[in-house]
Amino acid sequence: MHQFEINRLAEIEIFGIDASFTNSSLFMVLGVALITGFFALAMNGRSLVPTRMQSVAELCYEFVANMVRENVGQAGMKYFPFVFTLFTYILVMNLLGMIPYSFTVTSHIIVTFALAALVFVVVTAIGFARHGLGYLKLFVPEGVPIWLMPLIVPIELISYLIRPISLSVRLFANMMAGHTMLKVFAGFVVSLGIFGFAPLLFTVAFTGLEFVVAFLQAFIFAVLTCIYLNDAVNMHH
Amino acid sequence: MSDSDEDHGSGRGEISREDREALKARAARIGSRLEQVKARRAPQLDSAARGAAFGQAFKIAIELVVGVSFGGLVGWTLDRYFGSTPWLLVLFLVLGFTAGMLNVVRSARRMQAEAEPLQRAAPSVESDDEDEDR
Numbered sequence: 001m002h003q004f005e006i007n008r009l010a011e012i013e014i015f016g017i018d019a020s021f022t023n024s025s026l027f028m029v030l031g032v033a034l035i036t037g038f039f040a041l042a043m044n045g046r047s048l049v050p051t052r053m054q055s056v057a058e059l060c061y062e063f064v065a066n067m068v069r070e071n072v073g074q075a076g077m078k079y080f081p082f083v084f085t086l087f088t089y090i091l092v093m094n095l096l097g098m099i100p101y102s103f104t105v106t107s108h109i110i111v112t113f114a115l116a117a118l119v120f121v122v123v124t125a126i127g128f129a130r131h132g133l134g135y136l137k138l139f140v141p142e143g144v145p146i147w148l149m150p151l152i153v154p155i156e157l158i159s160y161l162i163r164p165i166s167l168s169v170r171l172f173a174n175m176m177a178g179h180t181m182l183k184v185f186a187g188f189v190v191s192l193g194i195f196g197f198a199p200l201l202f203t204v205a206f207t208g209l210e211f212v213v214a215f216l217q218a219f220i221f222a223v224l225t226c227i228y229l230n231d232a233v234n235m236h237h
Numbered sequence: 238m239s240d241s242d243e244d245h246g247s248g249r250g251e252i253s254r255e256d257r258e259a260l261k262a263r264a265a266r267i268g269s270r271l272e273q274v275k276a277r278r279a280p281q282l283d284s285a286a287r288g289a290a291f292g293q294a295f296k297i298a299i300e301l302v303v304g305v306s307f308g309g310l311v312g313w314t315l316d317r318y319f320g321s322t323p324w325l326l327v328l329f330l331v332l333g334f335t336a337g338m339l340n341v342v343r344s345a346r347r348m349q350a351e352a353e354p355l356q357r358a359a360p361s362v363e364s365d366d367e368d369e370d371r
Contacts, residue, residue: 154332155332155339156336156339158304158307158308158311158329158332158333158335158336159304159336159337159339159340161307162303162304162307162333162336162337162340163340165303165307166299166300166303166304166340169299169302169303170295170296170299173295173299174292174295213292216289216292217292220292220296227347
C-alpha cells in the first residue's frame with residue numbers, strides 16, 4: 001500500500017551500503033526535532049507555576065518517572081532517560097502517523113525491531129555490568145530440582161531471547177493493522193455508494209481507537225522496557 | 238431516598254416540612270439527572286477501556302505466537318545445519334511453545350496483580366458514595 005512505501009529522497013551510499021535518506025528518515029528527523037523543540041520550548045521558562053506547555057512536559061516526565069519507580073524502583077531512575085526517550089519517540093512516531101498523507105515509521109518491522117534490539121542489548125549489558133556472571137542465574141530459577149535443569153534452562157533462555165521479537169512484532173503489527181484496517185474500510189465508503197455511511201461511521205470511530213492504540217503501544221513498549229530493566233537491576237522474577 | 242428522618246427531624250434545624258420535601262424532590266431530580274449524564278458518558282469511557290483491554294489481549298496473543306515461531310525457526314535452522322531433520326524442529330517447537338506459555342503466564346500474573354487492588358477498591362467506593370447521598 002502506498003502509505004507504507006519507502007521512497008529515497010536523497011541517495012547516499014557509504015562503503016557500498018545503501019544509507020539513503022528516505023521518507024522514513026525524514027519523519028524520524030521530524031519527530032525528533034518535534035520532541036526536542038517541544039521540550040526545549042516548554043521548559044524554557046522553568047517557572048514555579050507552570051505554563052500550559054510546561055504542564056504538559058511535566059506531566060510526561062511524571063508519567064514516565066512513576067512508571068520507572070513503580071516497576072524498577074529508585075535504583076532504576078538511573079536509566080530514566082533511556083525509557084523516557086523510547087516512550088516519547090514511539091509516541092510521537094505513532095501520532096505523526098495519524099496525520100493524513102504522513103508516514104508511520106513504526107509500521108515497519110525493521111524500525112521497531114531496531115528499537116527492541118536496542119532495549120535487549122542495553123538491558124543485557126546492564127544486567128552483566130551490575131551482576132557480572134551472576135546475571136546468568138536469571139535462567140536458573142530457584143527451587144527447581146536439578147534433574148529438571150536441562151529442560152528449564154533452555155526454556156528460560158528462549159523466553160529471554162524472544163523478548164525483542166515479541167516487543168517489536170507487537171508494536172509493528174498494531175500500527176500496521178490499524179492503518180490497513182482504516183484504509184480498507186475507507187475504501188468501502190466509496191464503493192458502497194449510498195450505504196457508505198456505515199463504513200464511514202466505523203472509520204470515524206476507529207480513528208479515535210487508533211489514537212488510543214498509538215498511545216497504548218508506546219506505553220506498553222515503555223512498561224515492558226521497565227519490566228526487563230527490573231530483571232536486570234534487581235534480578236528477581 | 239425514601240427513608241425519612243422524621244424521628245429526629247425537629248432537632249435538625251428550622252426547615253418546614255414542605256421545604257424539606259421540596260429539597261428532597263430537588264435532590265432526587267439532580268440525582269436522576271446525574272445518572273442520565275453518567276449513562277451518556279459511560280460508552281465513551283467504555284471504548285477507551287475496551288481499547289486497553291484489546292491491547293492487553295493482543296499482547297498475550299503475540300507472546301504465544303512469537304514463542305512458537307521463534308522455536309520453529311531455531312529448530313529448523315539447526316536441523317538444516319546438523320542434518321537431523323525433523324527432530325530438532327520438534328524439540329524446539331515444544332520448547333518455544335513452553336517459553337511462550339511461560340511469558341504469557343508471567344504477563345497475565347502481572348496484569349492480575351495490577352488489577353486486583355483496583356477490583357477490590359471499586360465496589361466499596363461506589364457503595365460508600367451512595368451511603369453519603371442518603
